[in-house]
Amino acid sequence: MDQQIIYLDNAATTKVDEKVVKAMLPYFSEKYGNASSMHNFGRLAREAVDNSRKIIAKSLNANEEEIYFTSGGTESNNLALKGLFLANKSSGKNHIITTKIEHDCILQTCRWLEKQGAKITYIDVDKHGLVNPLDITKAITPNTLVVSIIQGNNEIGTLQDTAEIGRICKSKGVYFHIDACQSFTKSFIDVEKQNLDLVTINAHKIHGPKGVGALYVRKGVNIQAIQNGGGHEHGLRSGTENVPGIAGFGKAVEIADKKQLKNIEKLRDYLIKNILKIPRTRLNGASKERLCNNVNISFRDIEGEAIASHLENYGIIVSTGSACASHTLKKSHVLRAIGLNDLEINSSIRISLSKFTTKKEIDKLIRVLPSIVNTLRTMSPVANNQINRKGGKMTKIKDKFTEFAGSFKNEGEFEEELEEEGLDPEEVENKHFEEEN
Amino acid sequence: MENAQYEKKVMKRFFNPKYAGEIKNPSAVGQVGNAACGDIMRVFIKVEADKKTKKEKIKDIKFKTMGCVAAIASSDAVCEIAKGKTISDAKKITKKDILKKVGKLPQIKHHCSILGEEALLKAIENYELRTKLHKA
Ligand SMILES: Cc1ncc(COP(=O)(O)O)c(C=O)c1O
Numbered sequence: 001m002d003q004q005i006i007y008l009d010n011a012a013t014t015k016v017d018e019k020v021v022k023a024m025l026p027y028f029s030e031k032y033g034n035a036s037s038m039h040n041f042g043r044l045a046r047e048a049v050d051n052s053r054k055i056i057a058k059s060l061n062a063n064e065e066e067i068y069f070t071s072g073g074t075e076s077n078n079l080a081l082k083g084l085f086l087a088n089k090s091s092g093k094n095h096i097i098t099t100k101i102e103h104d105c106i107l108q109t110c111r112w113l114e115k116q117g118a119k120i121t122y123i124d125v126d127k128h129g130l131v132n133p134l135d136i137t138k139a140i141t142p143n144t145l146v147v148s149i150i151q152g153n154n155e156i157g158t159l160q161d162t163a164e165i166g167r168i169c170k171s172k173g174v175y176f177h178i179d180a181c182q183s184f185t186k187s188f189i190d191v192e193k194q195n196l197d198l199v200t201i202n203a204h205k206i207h208g209p210k211g212v213g214a215l216y217v218r219k220g221v222n223i224q225a226i227q228n229g230g231g232h233e234h235g236l237r238s239g240t241e242n243v244p245g246i247a248g249f250g251k252a253v254e255i256a257d258k259k260q261l262k263n264i265e266k267l268r269d270y271l272i273k274n275i276l277k278i279p280r281t282r283l284n285g286a287s288k289e290r291l292c293n294n295v296n297i298s299f300r301d302i303e304g305e306a307i308a309s310h311l312e313n314y315g316i317i318v319s320t321g322s323a324c325a326s327h328t329l330k331k332s333h334v335l336r337a338i339g340l341n342d343l344e345i346n347s348s349i350r351i352s353l354s355k356f357t358t359k360k361e362i363d364k365l366i367r368v369l370p371s372i373v374n375t376l377r378t379m380s381p382v383a384n385n386q387i388n389r390k391g392g393k394m395t396k397i398k399d400k401f402t403e404f405a406g407s408f409k410n411e412g413e414f415e416e417e418l419e420e421e422g423l424d425p426e427e428v429e430n431k432h433f434e435e436e437n
Numbered sequence: 438m439e440n441a442q443y444e445k446k447v448m449k450r451f452f453n454p455k456y457a458g459e460i461k462n463p464s465a466v467g468q469v470g471n472a473a474c475g476d477i478m479r480v481f482i483k484v485e486a487d488k489k490t491k492k493e494k495i496k497d498i499k500f501k502t503m504g505c506v507a508a509i510a511s512s513d514a515v516c517e518i519a520k521g522k523t524i525s526d527a528k529k530i531t532k533k534d535i536l537k538k539v540g541k542l543p544q545i546k547h548h549c550s551i552l553g554e555e556a557l558l559k560a561i562e563n564y565e566l567r568t569k570l571h572k573a
């Protein structure tokens with residue numbers, strides 16, 4: 001590769017830290033014993049696993065025996081919901097509350113559980129992606145088993161009020177599970193203070209290896225294994241432990257530095273401020289309750305894959321929520337849940353930072369982005385290039401009306417948009433027809 | 438930088454489309470939406486009768502597209518194929534011709550090249566409707 005890569009897709013996965021690699025290496029071909037073996041050689045592996053367990057437990061304010069290693073976030077989420085459902089089925093507790101903005105591994109697990117007889121409530125979020133804790137209170141029934149919520153959203157970065165939802169769950173006597181894959185080591189997680197019963201975490205989002213994760217399960221929670229085998233991890237997760245991976249996971253947590261978070265957050269805000277200077281952009285997700293490394297922006301009238309491809313040409317790697325870029329041409333359910341229309345969804349890109357991101361890298365992005373957006377807008381049939389030239393609000397509105405009237409946007413959405421701009425839809429419409437006739 | 442999804446030829450066209458833009462006083466415009474992903478393409482054509490043969494030809498053609506790499510590159514390819522063709526020949530342009538021109542696209546992006554075919558047909562349809570009305 002002849003170009004320096006600027007990697008800004010850290011919500012997808014992160015670079016493994018050198019220190020983590022170093023911590024993993026001995027467990028491949030030196031101390032390669034099986035952590036379950038009785039002999040001394042196995043004990044070396046066992047020590048590594050236990051050491052990581054200790055580090056991770058401490059970071060969550062949990063006990064070591066409450067940490068179960070898995071193959072990652074997907075497995076932990078599957079184990080949490082399926083394990084709870086199967087263990088509590090006979091007691092009639094078959095109702096699960098979750099949200100419309102979960103990661104696919106939660107949503108797909110819920111769909112599967114529905115086929116097994118579970119009742120699932122998918123809670124709406126507001127336009128910032130926030131769950132109203134009152135909605136959770138209202139949704140809880142005598143049959144509710146668990147409330148499962150993504151703490152930091154992987155697409156729009158919105159952070160939920162975990163403490164408040166935890167308080168509600170505790171008072172109602174239902175289990176509380178959070179998917180903390182994006183928020184672990186970035187946001188405050190304390191199983192006691194936030195009344196968490198189960199927590200999903202993984203290593204590859206925090207500069208650890210891929211294919212390793214853990215599920216915290218509070219002692220006393222009634223859960224059962226979903227895979228049968230040799231009874232590893234206190235019987236909850238059979239399978240020979242991924243010792244190098246677990247050693248790396250522990251190291252990644254150990255070196256996660258709270259001080260770096262402030263820097264990442266500063267860079268994030270600097271980036272958001274500068275991108276929003278480009279006309280007709282909007283930040284998706286909450287501005288305050290937000291993961292320190294997430295930026296998600298819609299660029300009116302242009303498509304995300306096209307933006308991302310132009311950026312990639314400069315060596316800048318980002319991702320998009322556009323249907324065009326998904327394997328199934330499916331639009332992001334998260335962006336839909338916060339009320340974006342189809343064109344706005346397709347025009348979104350996600351930029352996610354890490355501790356390795358530098359100001360210089362962000363400055364390069366800020367430098368190249370406006371002309372990319374401009375290039376694509378000049379070739380967009382929905383963009384209104386007259387705004388810049390004439391600047392008049394009416395011109396802009398008239399054009400918008402002509403563009404969208406009828407097929408591409410329903411009228412309600414259009415009216416909402418006008419109202420957001422502080423204009424009266426009826427007046428605009430009258431004016432538009434006056435001008436036309 | 439290489440792109441994992443598209444071959445060089447496609448990317449080259451995407452970065453430098455020759456036919457992006459619009460025609461000031463077009464003979465007709467055609468616009469279609471991509472049913473699969475919701476994106477949009479618009480084609481502008483300028484039709485003139487050939488001085489010798491008197492046949493109507495696409496003298497000039499431009500596009501505007503909101504869409505992915507494949508959609509923008511395909512739009513440009515359609516324009517390149519259609520330019521200079523008679524109306525009746527332009528009607529015969531298919532998705533296959535476009536794919537051949539634009540380069541290899543992943544299967545999931547083939548619908549973006551249909552967008553080009555449909556937008557052009559729509560423009561021609563509109564042109565014919567216009568001239569018919571004009572004559573009537
Ligand atoms: C919020 C969230 N949950 C779950 C997962 C799945 O984790 P894994 O890739 O370790 O299976 C991810 C990441 O892909 C995620 O961001």
Ligand code: FES
Binds near residue numbers: 324325475505
């Ligand atoms: S335009 Fe959406 S996939 Fe090509």
